[in-house]
Amino acid sequence: MTTFVDRVELHAAAGNGGHGCASVHREKFKPLGGPDGGNGGRGGDVILVVDQDVTTLLDYHHSPHRKATNGQPGAGDNRSGKDGQDLVLPVPDGTVVLDKQGNVLADLVGEGTTFVAGQGGRGGLGNAALASARRKAPGFALLGVPGEERDVVLELKTVADVALVGYPSAGKSSLISVLSAAKPKIADYPFTTLVPNLGVVTAGSTVYTVADVPGLIPGASQGRGLGLEFLRHVERCSVLVHVLDTATLESDRDPVSDLDVIEAELREYGAGLEKRPRIVVLNKIDVPDGQDLADLVRPDLEERGYRVFEVSAVAHKGLKELSFALAELVGEARAAKPKEEATRIVIRPKAVDDSGFTVTREEVGGEPLFRVRGEKPERWVRQTDFNNDEAVGYLADRLSRLGVEEELMKAGARNGDGVAIGPEENAVVFDWEPTMMAGAEMLGRRGEDHRLEAPRPAAQRRRDREAERDEAQKEYDDFKPF
Structure with missing residues (x-):
């Protein structure tokens, strides 16, 4: 049964916004008291939050689909809908959020x-909310915007100061168990460690964390064994410790060749691991042959520039010197690391000439299609009830004011050409008429209700009725059959 998961794909779906309400206030002796439709509530966000009590992504491995609640629709009497509740998802410290293409989002x-x-x-x-001096009684409301749906990849990279690397059964788990209070699984067979183990070490006034990474083998950087799965946990560590087995029973291995193999895998993996400070630990010197082999290879390792420590996790030899040497390197790494502010605000101002939308020409079946893309026009389309002519006219007004019609004319659009607003898989397509947008402006009294106007004098009402009767008679005379 899986107990540790450090990479999952999460399908996050935010809540949809609630629809606005189209309503007219009514009460005794005042049947038309004006519009009183409330706004829809905001949909809930999906938020990832670092929680120190969470150490694995196992929950999202079993339940990768997460959705926040929707906002409630508005109601009459100016009652706004309830906002959707945010969905807060706890993640371990050191979680990297990527998109499907591998780009880091956070x-x-x-x-x-x-x-x-x-x-x-x-x-x-x-x-x-849509009522104005020109539009006193809107007979429509805006629809809620669908919540954002996004597929992201969560990768856990252990946050530690020191990483113990080496072959399987080199004694890394035993070493971390005596340096700290960690209790990893220890056995005499390869790949005992299947998940990274963390331990806290105190050396004088310095407190630092040590990570025991599962054993590496040749080809680990290409995915062989468990290496590729867990090399990412070494990325954040400031210091690397090569744990070399001086009492191995395999005839084709020795500490120097083991070191060369692990160094080659670290270089192949990249991520700047080749630049990290290193310490070499010759482990298992409590075994007679182990001490002899340590004495034999130590001069060669020191000649390469490594600081070498001979230790025995079983006999507790050389641990104090090693812990203080690691504390010294960790202190230097912390001092060299630039201090970052707790909160960084990234400002990305829009270009001065950014209109907020783009118009591009495409060819579909040999016919021209002009596609309009932009946050505002696409959102306005999603908010429009196309079964309501007044709502469609309101959309036309907004697009005209934004300058969409003007840009279409500049792009070469002609009467009858297709215009699509939105992406290819979810666009609203219509045949463009150059007068459509202007015509929307010409409907200047859209949304007004004469029943809400002040009473007209009797003489004015009589003249209006006579004018309407004369106009109707003229239309009949012009179109009556001969």
């Missing part, structure tokens, strides 16, 4: 660090 390090994996949709405006 690096979550530190208790309480957050990342919004899915943005909730905004609620639609009710007709009360």
Whole structure:
């Protein structure tokens, strides 16, 4: 049964925004009191939060689909819908968020660090919010925006100061168990360690963490054995410790060749591991042949520039010197690391000439198609109820004011050409008429209700009725059959 998972694919779906309400206030002796439709509630976000009590991504391995709640629709009497509840997902410290293409979206390090994996949709405006001096009684409301759906990859990279690397059964787990209070599984067969183990070590006034990484073998950087799965846990460590077995029973292995193999795998993996400070530990000197082999290879290792420590995890030999040497290197690494502010705000201003949308020409079946892309026009389309002519006219007004019609004309669009607003898989397509947008502006009294206007004088009402009767008679005379 899987107990440790450090890489999962998460399907995050934020909540949809609630629809706005189209309503007219009614009460005794005042049947038409004006629009009073409330706004829809905002959809809930999907938020990743670093939690120190979480050490694995196992929950998301079993349940990868997570969805926040939707916002509630608005109601009459100016009642706004309830906002959807945010879905907070705890993740381990050191979790990296990537998109499906492998691009890093966020690096979550530190208790309480957050990342919004899915943005909730905004609620639609009710007709009360859409009312204006020109549009006193809107007969429509805006729809809620669907919540963002995103597939992200979560990768856990252990946050530790020191990483113990080496062949399987080199004694890494035994070493971390005596240096710290960690209790890893220890046995006399390869690949005993299947998950990274963390231990906290105190050396004088310095406190640091040590990670016991599963054993590496030749080809680990290409995915052989467990190497590729767990080499990522070495990336954040400031110091690397080569644990070499001086009492191996395999005839084709020795400490120097083991070191060369592991160094080659670290270089192949990259991620700057070749630049990290190193210490070599010759383990198992409590075995007679182990001490002899350590004495034999130590001069060669020191000649290469390594600091070498002879230790015995079983006999507790050389541990104090090793722990203080690691504390010294960790202190130097911490001092050299630039201090970062707790919160970094990245400002990406828009270009001065950014219109907020683009118009591109495409060819579909030999016919031209002009595609409009942009956050505003696409959101406005999603908020429009196309069964309501007044709502469609309101959309036309907004697009005209944004300058979409003007850009279409500049791009060479002609009467009857196809225009698509949105991406190819989810676009609203219509035949463009150059007067359509302007015509929407010409409907200047859209949304007004004469029943809400002040009463007209009797003489004015009589003249209006006579004018309407004369106009109707003229239309009949023009079109009556001969």
